[in-house]
Amino acid sequence: MSLFPLILLTLLLLVPAQLALLTAIDRKTRAARLARSTGRGAARQTAPRPSVGRRAGQAVLRLAAGTSERLQILRGGDAETTAAQLRAAGFRNRDAVLIHAFLKLVLPLGCAALTLGWFYLRDRGAPAPLVLVIWTSAIALAGSKAPDVVLGRLVKRRLARVRKDFPDMLELLVIAxxxxxxxxxxxxxxxxxxxxxxxxxxxxxxxxxxxxxxxxxxxxxxxxxxxxxxxxxxxxxxxxxxxxxxxxxxxxxxxxxxxxxxxxxxxxxxxxxxxxxxxLMTVPLILFIMPALFIVLVGPAVLSIIDNILAGGFGK
Structure with a gap:
């Protein structure tokens, strides 16, 4: 049994938790807040009772806050860099940096635990200690880098969309x-x-x-x-x-x-x-077009030579 299904399952279950927690304040809420600030929206109404998912998210936030206070994981320039990347990705929640740091702490531990559990619960038993250490370390490292990779892709995709629409914004501003x-x-x-x-x-x-x-x-x-x-x-x-x-x-x-x-x-x-x-066309030309061209040009001559050789050989 391969480890790739385990790695894929781990990332599919744990990495999307970052997006789910970072978008606790959705776009409608931010748009309504901006509308109230500019005087175009209605006054804030009494908030309904939070759902089960929101209460679970708040519990995770409290756990993340307690963990960060105990372990002091939100200090230094990394926190400022992460905050800038989260703002560039569109996450304005004040707890976004906290959640990101908490996920970077929890994901490696979760990936390592799942890897050890899979190795010890499989039918063939535990592997050699060196193999176990290598696989566990590699998967834990992948889990620690997964939030940064996901965040970087989100930032790149959002900035690419803004760059694409920026000329249209300038045109509209000139018209207005x-x-x-x-x-x-x-x-x-x-x-x-x-x-x-x-x-x-x-x-x-x-x-x-x-x-x-x-x-x-x-x-x-x-x-x-x-x-x-x-x-x-x-x-x-x-x-x-x-x-x-x-x-x-x-x-x-x-x-x-x-x-x-x-x-x-x-x-x-x-x-x-x-x-x-x-x-860019050089590689497709060499790999796909040139072989087909050689076959079309040289192929008939090669087949004719082979037929003559075979015919001469059998004639003797």
Whole structure:
């Protein structure tokens, strides 16, 4: 019996717990909170009785908090890096870092326990101690790296979606600003229009509008927006509009110049991808096209030679 079904079952059962716990505050709750902050939503109503799943999640959170306090696993620069990655992945729950650290602590222990149990409960008995140590250590290491791998993939996928929808956001902002809207109303309107096509970007814009109206320094709101979306395009966008506010540059003019630069950068990326096509086609050409071409060109001659040799040999 192979260990791969055990590893797959362990990751399927334990790794999705990270996503289930990190999304305790779902998108509807965050959207309602932002709507109340901007005055477009109804007042908060009396919360219903929590379900069994929510109560179980709260119990896990309490266990994670107690474990982190006892073992002191949330100190140092790793916690700040993890918090930045969680914000980039869209997790705004204040307990997200705690849950992530708790999973990184529990998953290796769970994977090691399952590995030892599988080795001792199988029919052939326990293997050699060295083999047992190697397999247990490898699977425990995989379990410890699984939350980081999942988080990294979520961050990459979310940032790729934001990068894809960023030019459309600029176009809409230019249209809204030229229609006479100011920076705040224009971004609020564009965020409303982007809710269906690009929910991550719409959510970040709405939070930016709220922070611009709440924080004492507007530069801090732009810095937070840039940190939540660590992309070069977002950094240029934030710095451009911050400089426009600081020096009195018209909002529409700054957006128009930024949109032209973004169009040029987008065209440059397309040309770069097109230039990579010949190099990427080399491997398929060698592996699939050239053998078939050789068979078509050389195959008849080879068959004819073989027939002549066989015919001459049998004729004697």
């Amino acid at each position: 600003s030229e229609a006479g809207l100011g920076p705040g109303p224009a971004m609020q309107r564009v965020a409303h229009e982007l809710r269906r096509t690009s929910p991550p970007l719409a959510l970040e814009l709405e939070q930016l509008v709220v922070e611009l109206g709440v924080l004492p320094r507007r530069a801090e709101a732009w810095q937070n927006f840039e940190q939540r979306l660590p992309l070069p395009e977002i950094a240029v966008f934030a710095n451009t509009l911050l400089q426009a506010e600081r020096y009195g540059t018209p909002f529409a003019g700054a957006l128009r110049s930024l949109m032209k630069d973004e169009r040029a950068a987008r065209l440059l990326r397309v040309e770069e991808q097109a230039a990579k096509v010949p190099a």
